[in-house]
Amino acid sequence: MIAETRAEARDAAELVQVEYEPLPAVVDPERALEDGAPIVHDDFGTNSCYTWKLSAGDVDEEFGNASVVVKERYRQQRLIPNAMEPRGVIVQPFPATGELTMWSATQIPHIARVTLSMVTGVPEAKLRVVAPDVGGGFGSKLNVYAEEALALVLARKLGRPIKWIETRTEGYQATIHGRDQIQEIELAATSEGKIRAVRAKLTVAMGAYLQLVTPGVPLLGAWLYSGAYDVVAYDFECTGVFTTTTPTDAYRGAGRPEATYAIERAIDALARKVGKDPVEIRRLNFLREFPKTIASGLTVDSGDYDAHLDAALELLDYDAVRKDQAERRERRDTKEVGIGFSTYLEMCGLAPSRILGAIRYGAGGWDAATIRFLPTGTVQVLIGTSPHGQSHETTFAQIVADQLGVGYDEIEVLHGDTAVTPLGMDTYGSRSLTVGGIAVYKAAERIVEKARKIAAHQLEVGEDELAYDGGRFTANGGALTTKEIALQAWTAHNLPDGMEPGLEASYVFDPENFSWPAGTHIAVVEIDTETGNVDLIRYVAVDDVGKVINPDVVAGQIHGGVTQGVAQALWEEAVYDDDGNLITGSMVNYLVPSAAEVPSFELGSTETPSPTNPLGVKGVGETGTIASTAAVMNAVVDALSARGVTDIDMPATPERVWRAVKEVAS
Amino acid sequence: MIPAPFDYEVAESVDQAVELLGSRDDAKLLAGGHSLIPLLRLRFARPALLVDIGRMDDLRYVRDAGEQLAIGAMTRHNDLQHNPLVQEHTPILSHTAGLIGDPQVRHRGTIGGSVAHGDPASDLPTVLTALDADLVVRGPGGERTVPAEEFFRGVFETALGPQDVLTEIRIPKLGAAGWTYVKFTRRAQDWATVGVAAVVRRTNGTIDAAAIALTNMGPTPVRARAAEGALKTPDDAAGAANVVAQESDPPTDTSGSADYRRHLATVLARRALEEAISR
Incomplete structure (x- = not known):
């Protein structure tokens, strides 16, 4: 419904009476694979969308020889991303030129332009996509949606601007969801608890239709089901399944939170089985030499897992919390305490283009930057990544300021506009700094290289005779600043022979590897065994995200990420009824936590620079979410383990906890 | 928010509000708006006329x-x-x-x-x-x-x-009565999964009177008469709590099943009564 005002459109839309013929629903991915289940797409004759396997080493032999086998089954409930700003799009047509400008609340203006051009036939060169300040995405805006294509087509057809803004309820129904998978994980171990092999099998709900990267999301975890642990054999299998639900797609961590959850829960189960402390069993299994090619075939760049585990234990005062736990049990306190660990390892910074090709991702993993040193001494930094809350403006300005010797306030970081920035691959998968940031760094290096040539020419010295510090070249008592050189490059009155005028440089960076952040997160919960209420009372996180550019930005990412992962453990769940209706249609019953629900996080850090990029940085946008869900659920199980509880489905609602306690008591 | 269209009048007095409410079928009062506005937003409520008493x-x-x-x-x-x-x-x-x-x-x-x-x-x-x-x-x-x-x-x-x-x-006025209201929520700002209000008047070892009412344990607030009757001495908190859900008809929703709510009411009532008795 198109109208002059939103109110008119809303009223008019009510006049449309749609008669729906109900089709049979199947909302559960395992149920959808059963014989006789309603088929979502008759053409296919099956709800199985694909099966993808990865296998290395002799897994069967390892399981055959294993003294201890742990077999666990977990459910990753369906989640709703809940970006602060809903989706929205405005398209302005320029009929005289045939150009169209789209402003969209998207994470991916560049990929959106490619896709929308292909879908609508608007020539790519006539289409400008702008992602202005976008209020978060968490992966839900790593997508190209029908409304964007519709707005584009309608604006072209009508020759008038078209605007569409999603309501929160529409967002819950029609913006992608996350997770929704059944995980089966098996560990083969020695009697001491040394893990030899891992088998993981996933059954993942795709929803009814595939969105941009729906089938690929669980596969981003395919290499990580052995976690931070050294195993010799590895087997992964994932089956994507059509269900009559909203499509799943990338949601903060995309595949890696799920993998981390499975292995971190399973290693705790193994610890219980062999009678070891969760700390001890982790130390027994840690990867220790880097770079390390792990069983699943990728190479972990760097790390020191004992270091962050030690730091986290010290922050926590582990022995004191265990003592409190023992004392409560001793006096039969109705409030139990549990400690949960997550010594996660993740791979991020999407990514080497050839690996993205291997999982049939439709685009590359490189990114680009252009730095333009303007004649009056201020600097434009044009980037191909597209921030929507990650503070690129701050972090990237720091990188440039350090190299060019200009103030932060003299640098403008421009992003999210296909008419302004170089072609890029946008922002998701904790890639902006490790890919786009490196492009910025390399482009700045090129600026300095060229400036050095100009300085050497004008100061009449050899390039290697120049000292460079803080934006100033000096030699033999002479000096030139980068700002002075920028003006010289612009006037071009006195440049080395054959040099192009101007002080501008670009770089396109395609990483040779992912980056591999790791860390130790420890959750402490207090469980009221009478009501079933779980209270997260402490949360310690020591992360190694390589070299840190801006500690506050990093801490902000970890705070938000941890809260989002805790939310999966304790509150959030998208629920469908058997007829395929979304029950949790608003924030009244889809429980997004507020600051009141979580304690003050106790953060620490260790630093092992990544050797695969010149800044030594690793990604941090998703680590908190990847780590925390497992830490909290391990704490919940730990609190109740003395009573005999070994598993609780997520979210660990008061009712689920109460029922689990009741069941083991009877 | 884009509600269904409605007319809007500001009432300056209660009498005027009553009159305005009578002027149309399906007129609604608007006070602080914290219950009505969300319903208007979802178009679950579609009054023809809103009578605003918010400035009174x-x-x-x-x-x-x-x-x-x-x-x-x-x-x-x-x-x-x-x-x-x-x-x-x-x-x-x-x-x-x-x-x-x-x-x-x-x-x-x-x-x-x-x-x-x-x-x-x-x-x-x-x-x-x-x-x-x-x-x-x-x-x-x-x-x-x-x-x-x-x-x-x-x-x-x-x-x-x-x-x-x-x-x-x-x-x-409560006078010397002991009291409390205990509320169980999933998140700090949520509606109660279950709430228990308790008011207890005692003379030393005897409970003279008790009033217990429950939130979200039925279509209306539920007065727990059986539990009130079972509370004869300060030691009866647990016993009274065990029958607190007797008159209730709790809902099942995403916050909890009816069974869980009955259990929760019992736990919360025991705690509420112990607190009210000792206050």
Whole structure:
């Protein structure tokens, strides 16, 4: 419904009476694979969308020889991303030129332009996509949606601007969801608890239709089901399944939170089985030499897992919390305490283009930057990544300021506009700094290289005779600043022979590897065994995200990420009824936590620079979410383990906890 | 928010509000807006006319009326929380008002709006039921008083007729009685999964009188008479709590099943009674 005002459109839309013929629903991915289940797409004759396997080493032999086998089954409930700003799009047509400008609340203006051009036939060169300040995405805006294509087509057809803004309820129904998978994980171990092999099998709900990267999301975890642990054999299998639900797609961590959850829960189960402390069993299994090619075939760049585990234990005062736990049990306190660990390892910074090709991702993993040193001494930094809350403006300005010797306030970081920035691959998968940031760094290096040539020419010295510090070249008592050189490059009155005028440089960076952040997160919960209420009372996180550019930005990412992962453990769940209706249609019953629900996080850090990029940085946008869900659920199980509880489905609602306690008591 | 179209009038007095409510079929009162506005946004409520009494400051008061406190219907939750008369004479109301929603909600939401809305998950109706409050209603036929226990009729259903305006809440002063309201929520600002209001009068080792009411344990606030009767001595808290859900008919929803709510009511009632007895 198109109208002059939103109110008119809303009223008019009510006049449309749609008669729906109900089709049979199947909302559960395992149920959808059963014989006789309603088929979502008759053409296919099956709800199985694909099966993808990865296998290395002799897994069967390892399981055959294993003294201890742990077999666990977990459910990753369906989640709703809940970006602060809903989706929205405005398209302005320029009929005289045939150009169209789209402003969209998207994470991916560049990929959106490619896709929308292909879908609508608007020539790519006539289409400008702008992602202005976008209020978060968490992966839900790593997508190209029908409304964007519709707005584009309608604006072209009508020759008038078209605007569409999603309501929160529409967002819950029609913006992608996350997770929704059944995980089966098996560990083969020695009697001491040394893990030899891992088998993981996933059954993942795709929803009814595939969105941009729906089938690929669980596969981003395919290499990580052995976690931070050294195993010799590895087997992964994932089956994507059509269900009559909203499509799943990338949601903060995309595949890696799920993998981390499975292995971190399973290693705790193994610890219980062999009678070891969760700390001890982790130390027994840690990867220790880097770079390390792990069983699943990728190479972990760097790390020191004992270091962050030690730091986290010290922050926590582990022995004191265990003592409190023992004392409560001793006096039969109705409030139990549990400690949960997550010594996660993740791979991020999407990514080497050839690996993205291997999982049939439709685009590359490189990114680009252009730095333009303007004649009056201020600097434009044009980037191909597209921030929507990650503070690129701050972090990237720091990188440039350090190299060019200009103030932060003299640098403008421009992003999210296909008419302004170089072609890029946008922002998701904790890639902006490790890919786009490196492009910025390399482009700045090129600026300095060229400036050095100009300085050497004008100061009449050899390039290697120049000292460079803080934006100033000096030699033999002479000096030139980068700002002075920028003006010289612009006037071009006195440049080395054959040099192009101007002080501008670009770089396109395609990483040779992912980056591999790791860390130790420890959750402490207090469980009221009478009501079933779980209270997260402490949360310690020591992360190694390589070299840190801006500690506050990093801490902000970890705070938000941890809260989002805790939310999966304790509150959030998208629920469908058997007829395929979304029950949790608003924030009244889809429980997004507020600051009141979580304690003050106790953060620490260790630093092992990544050797695969010149800044030594690793990604941090998703680590908190990847780590925390497992830490909290391990704490919940730990609190109740003395009573005999070994598993609780997520979210660990008061009712689920109460029922689990009741069941083991009877 | 884009609600269905409606007309809008501002009432300057209760009489004018009553008159305006009578001027159209399906007219609705707007007080603090914290119950009605969300329903308008979803178009679940589609009144033809909204009568706004939000500017009627003469319904925003707390007065000492001898044996009772008289509270104007437009008194905000934040007022109840901090008003010295409420804190002195009906501290359970002050305490409970402080548990509602978040600061923004407490500064806009009104006691009259909360009561008139008749949501069984709201806290104040339960407390007023436990306190045997009287609700003063003005309608076309003049003024009448309805006891709280008769006021709530069902989910979002009350004794208010289409032209009635709830003007005042009268609450007996608590005196030396012990009291508490215990609320269990998933998140800090959520509606209660279950709430328990308890008021206990005791003379040393004997309970002289007890009033127990439950939130979200049925279509209206539930008065737990069986539990009240079982509470004869200060040692009877657990025994009384065991029968607290006897009269209830709790819902099953995403916050919990009916079974869980019955269990939760028992746990919370025991805690509430122990606290009220010892206060």
